[in-house]
Amino acid sequence: MLEQLLGGFAIALQPTNILIALSGCLIGTLIGVLPGLGPAATLAMLIPLIFSMSPATALILLTSVYYGAMYGGSTTSILVNIPGESASVITTIDGHKMAMQGRAGPALAIAAIGSFIAGTFSVVMLSLVGKPIATYSLLFGPAEFFALMVFGLCTVASLTGTNVLKSIITTCFGLMIATVGIDLVSGAARFTFGNPFLSDGIDFVVIAIGMFALTEVVVTAREVRSGVRAEIIEPKGIWVKWSEFVYSLPSIGRGTVFGFLVGMLPGAGATLSTFIAYNIEKRLCRNPERLGTGDIRGVACPEAANNAASGASLVPLLTLGLPGGGATAVMLGALMMLDIAPGPLMFEKHGAMLWTLIASMYVGNVLLLVLNWPLVNVFARVMRVPAKYLMPIVLVVSTIGVWGLNYSDVDLVITGAAGVLGYYMRQHKYPIEPLVLGLILGGKMEQAYRQALIISDGSNWIFFEKPIALVLLICAVAFLFLPVILKKSKQFAAARATAEAS
Amino acid sequence: MSSLRLYATRARVEGLVILLVGLGYLWEAHSVPEFYHVPGVPGPTTFPYLLGVIFAVCGAWLLVSPKDLIERLTKEPDAGTALPATAAEPRRGLVARVASEWHLIAMWTVILAYLWTMPDLGFPLATFAVLVVFFYLLGETRWHVVLGLAIASTAIIYLTFKTGLNVRLPLGVLDVQAGQ
Numbered sequence: 130m131l132e133q134l135l136g137g138f139a140i141a142l143q144p145t146n147i148l149i150a151l152s153g154c155l156i157g158t159l160i161g162v163l164p165g166l167g168p169a170a171t172l173a174m175l176i177p178l179i180f181s182m183s184p185a186t187a188l189i190l191l192t193s194v195y196y197g198a199m200y201g202g203s204t205t206s207i208l209v210n211i212p213g214e215s216a217s218v219i220t221t222i223d224g225h226k227m228a229m230q231g232r233a234g235p236a237l238a239i240a241a242i243g244s245f246i247a248g249t250f251s252v253v254m255l256s257l258v259g260k261p262i263a264t265y266s267l268l269f270g271p272a273e274f275f276a277l278m279v280f281g282l283c284t285v286a287s288l289t290g291t292n293v294l295k296s297i298i299t300t301c302f303g304l305m306i307a308t309v310g311i312d313l314v315s316g317a318a319r320f321t322f323g324n325p326f327l328s329d330g331i332d333f334v335v336i337a338i339g340m341f342a343l344t345e346v347v348v349t350a351r352e353v354r355s356g357v358r359a360e361i362i363e364p365k366g367i368w369v370k371w372s373e374f375v376y377s378l379p380s381i382g383r384g385t386v387f388g389f390l391v392g393m394l395p396g397a398g399a400t401l402s403t404f405i406a407y408n409i410e411k412r413l414c415r416n417p418e419r420l421g422t423g424d425i426r427g428v429a430c431p432e433a434a435n436n437a438a439s440g441a442s443l444v445p446l447l448t449l450g451l452p453g454g455g456a457t458a459v460m461l462g463a464l465m466m467l468d469i470a471p472g473p474l475m476f477e478k479h480g481a482m483l484w485t486l487i488a489s490m491y492v493g494n495v496l497l498l499v500l501n502w503p504l505v506n507v508f509a510r511v512m513r514v515p516a517k518y519l520m521p522i523v524l525v526v527s528t529i530g531v532w533g534l535n536y537s538d539v540d541l542v543i544t545g546a547a548g549v550l551g552y553y554m555r556q557h558k559y560p561i562e563p564l565v566l567g568l569i570l571g572g573k574m575e576q577a578y579r580q581a582l583i584i585s586d587g588s589n590w591i592f593f594e595k596p597i598a599l600v601l602l603i604c605a606v607a608f609l610f611l612p613v614i615l616k617k618s619k620q621f622a623a624a625r626a627t628a629e630a631s
Numbered sequence: 632m633s634s635l636r637l638y639a640t641r642a643r644v645e646g647l648v649i650l651l652v653g654l655g656y657l658w659e660a661h662s663v664p665e666f667y668h669v670p671g672v673p674g675p676t677t678f679p680y681l682l683g684v685i686f687a688v689c690g691a692w693l694l695v696s697p698k699d700l701i702e703r704l705t706k707e708p709d710a711g712t713a714l715p716a717t718a719a720e721p722r723r724g725l726v727a728r729v730a731s732e733w734h735l736i737a738m739w740t741v742i743l744a745y746l747w748t749m750p751d752l753g754f755p756l757a758t759f760a761v762l763v764v765f766f767y768l769l770g771e772t773r774w775h776v777v778l779g780l781a782i783a784s785t786a787i788i789y790l791t792f793k794t795g796l797n798v799r800l801p802l803g804v805l806d807v808q809a810g811q
Contacts (some may be wrong), residue, residue: 224742294689298649303684307658308682312675317667320659347738350769354734517769521762522784528746529788533798541746549739557641576677583672 133480134256137488140185149186149505150193152490154496157197158504162205164535168198168456173461185465186481189489191460196493198456199399199439200244200501201366203432204508207236209523211342216399216435218341218562220406223420223427230423237508238369239425240379240432241501247433248494251440252390256487261298262456271580272591276598276605281401283605284408288397293609295559305563307571314579315554326539327395335531335540340554340561342527346520347552353516360374367482369425377429380410391446392438399438408572408608439492447483653687730810738768753803758785 140146161168175194177189202217207224220240227236269277285298309320321327384406391402410430411417420427437454448456464470469479531544549559558591584590592598641734660679668674729736745761752760762781771777 194757280758294692298686298689301682301689305679305682308679312667315669315675317663319663319679320656343742346740347735350738350765351735353769384775389638389781515769517766518780520769521765522788524742524745524765525758525762525784525788528749529792529798529800532749532800533792536799538750541749545743545746552739558647578678578681579673582677589674 133484134488136481137484137486140148141488141492146189146489148187149190150493151496151500153190154197154493155192157199158201158204158497158500159197161192161198162286162508162596168195169203169444171258171461172198172456178524179463179467184469185468186348186483187463188482188486189401189493191463192486192490193437193493193496195456195460196248196490196497199435200241202242203240203428203435204237204578207240207428208233208508209345209519210522211345211527216403217402217431218400219567220428221511222407222434223422226421226423227425227428232423232425232429232507233508235369235373237501237505238427239373239429241505242369242374243377243381243384243429243433245494245498245550246381247437248440249351250385250490251389251392251437252487252490252494255440255444255490256484256535268597270595271577271584272595273601274577275574276592276595276601278401278570278577278606280601280605281405282563282567282570283609286560287408287611288610292558293323296563297560299554299561300563300567303567303569304571305575306336306564307568308575318374322492324535324539326535329535330572331538331543331568332534334534335544336568338527338531338548339544340551340565342523342530343471343544343548344551344555344561345483346527347548348526348555349520353520356599357616373425377426380414380426380430381433383410383413384430385437388437389441391434392441399435400566401433402434402438404566407431409471443486446599448488488500495578502577558614560613642693642696646690648696650687650694651692652692653683653690657683657687671714734768738765741765741768749803750801751803753805755785755789755802756804758788 139149157168171196172191175190178494179190179539182190190502199216203220203224205211206217206220207228210221210225224240227233282300283612286300287293297373307330311318311321311328316329325573387409388399388402389408393406407420407427410426413421414420414426442457443453446461469482528541531540534540553559554561554564582589655679658674660683663674663676668676741761741764745757749757759781762784763777766777766780771780789800793800
């Protein structure tokens with residue numbers, strides 16, 4: 130195996146390929162910074178380019194762009210409170226508060242370090258146990274997937290809101306939006322009201338930009354006008370302090386492990402892993418009440434989870450041909466165009482290619498860290514642009530993000546409606562994150578639900594008869610009602626107070 | 632206490648809206664034609680029914696529970712801070728409220744108008760207009776700065792996305808005039 134890995138490095142370290150990887154990381158980071166243009170959209174834009182390349186070079190480009198975009202997404206979360214893609218939604222909670230306290234530099238730096246550690250860990254794991262561990266994901270049938278997604282949504286609902294009922298309502302609404310469009314199984318048009326533009330469904334980017342970006346523009350504008358907008362303190366230190374690094378190391382470790390484990394499940398993806406890792410962090414770490422107030426661990430943990438999951442999601446992609454999320458789905462398409470069919474036989478049939486890919490991921494991780502060292506400085510300074518000039522530009526760039534998806538007028542109108550609704554929700558303590566996650570997972574969740582019911586001949590008992598599914602569902606309910614039960618505990622009261630302040 | 636009552640009333644209204652949306656959703660799911668259903672197989676409406684029922688029940692709960700809400704709120708000393716700024720002066724007339732909130736309403740009107748008209752009006756023109764208005768609304772009153780920034784940003788964004796990232800941005804009105 131080591132021999133094969135060294136062979137992979139020999140190809141990945143060729144000058145052309147290093148150059149490709151470097152520009153891939155740079156392009157990925159820059160595009161990932163733009164709100165709405167996440168890894169999936171970035172990879173999709175690059176597909177026409179890769180036809181002229183050798184398969185190995187093409188793979189290196191795709192993975193480096195993927196990594197870069199995953200990292201770039203967290204930058205806007207920290208600096209302007211707008212997640213660049215769904216996996217960095219959680220990073221906004223602590224990351225943006227850190228930036229407001231003049232600690233944008235350390236926040237960006239710990240995101241880079243956490244990503245590097247987690248990315249390297251996941252690649253090492255991928256090369257060591259990728260093949261044997263792939264059999265583990267075969268244990269998950271539709272019923273288990275459905276339970277897993279219920280679990281994911283419940284952890285998010287219990288994490289983000291101050292009121293469980295409101296969290297359930299927004300989660301449910303997100304799932305309801307996901308059912309709009311033509312049902313892929315039966316072909317029935319659902320909730321489209323005869324509008325052909327709705328038959329493809331509503332892309333989560335359309336809603337996410339409306340709810341995150343537009344509301345952020347308006348909220349900031351109001352703060353600027355009424356003079357309560359906190360002046361952004363000039364970043365003191367750009368790089369992270371050694372004590373802060375040691376402080377956040379356990380969180381990076383936990384985020385990495387949970388991120389990898391969750392990311393390996395096909396269909397779970399990086400987004401879910403960040404939510405679950407942050408929530409587990411909140412239950413496990415010392416002084417959990419500090420999380421949510423601009424704690425560096427609140428950036429380190431989800432960012433590590435995010436990148437560990439990105440690496441881990443390649444396990445089901447390469448061994449089972451099952452993409453873990455939007456970005457890996459686009460990669461799957463690209464691989465097939467290169468005449469490489471991922472699946473159980475991939476290790477035998479395209480072994481050399483696979484090891485080149487893995488080697489290029491090691492290289493990509495190092496390049497990303499080297500690249501972000503100087504970029505942290507640049508991005509932290511973007512923060513110094515006054516909000517009154519930055520926010521209108523954010524509005525325009527976000528609009529392009531929505532327009533560029535389908536070139537559809539209807540998308541723009543839906544974004545506007547989502548913006549108004551999101552503003553109301555933000556003002557009245559309805560959490561937005563569960564809605565967006567529900568929208569992302571809705572399609573897969575319905576698919577798993579229906580497949581499970583087909584297996585059980587329409588009986589809902591299947592979710593309670595399968596042990597893994599049952600355990601997940603019990604955990605889900607526990608997560609949801611734990612806050613109610615723990616209401617009197619002091620620690621919880623403190624955590625709730627911080628959540629309310631956010 | 633009046634703000635608490637307002638809070639409870641609003642929760643009630645929200646509950647009613649959620650209940651109605653849930654029922655409307657269930658009604659829409661119900662009106663999916665029968666021939667899409669295969670007997671014995673979960674059809675296109677199985678999952679929506681589940682969601683609609685949960686949503687409607689949550690709405691109904693919010694509708695009937697404000698009494699409980701008030702009790703809980705009075706126990707929590709920080710309940711007042713949870714209320715938005717508008718609720719602090721709820722007794723003023725509608726006109727006065729609109730006047731005090733004109734800035735917010737203006738911003739949303741501009742954003743919605745931009746999203747609505749951009750495809751027809753064309754990206755450069757609509758973006759220039761929205762930037763001018765927004766810079767102004769955000770407190771930049773020097774006209775040469777507003778106009779200069781708006782023109783420069785529109786041009787840079789247009790060129791970056793059009794040529795750099797190959798996003799098709801509509802020229803709209805400008806396109807028609809160029810064609811004539």
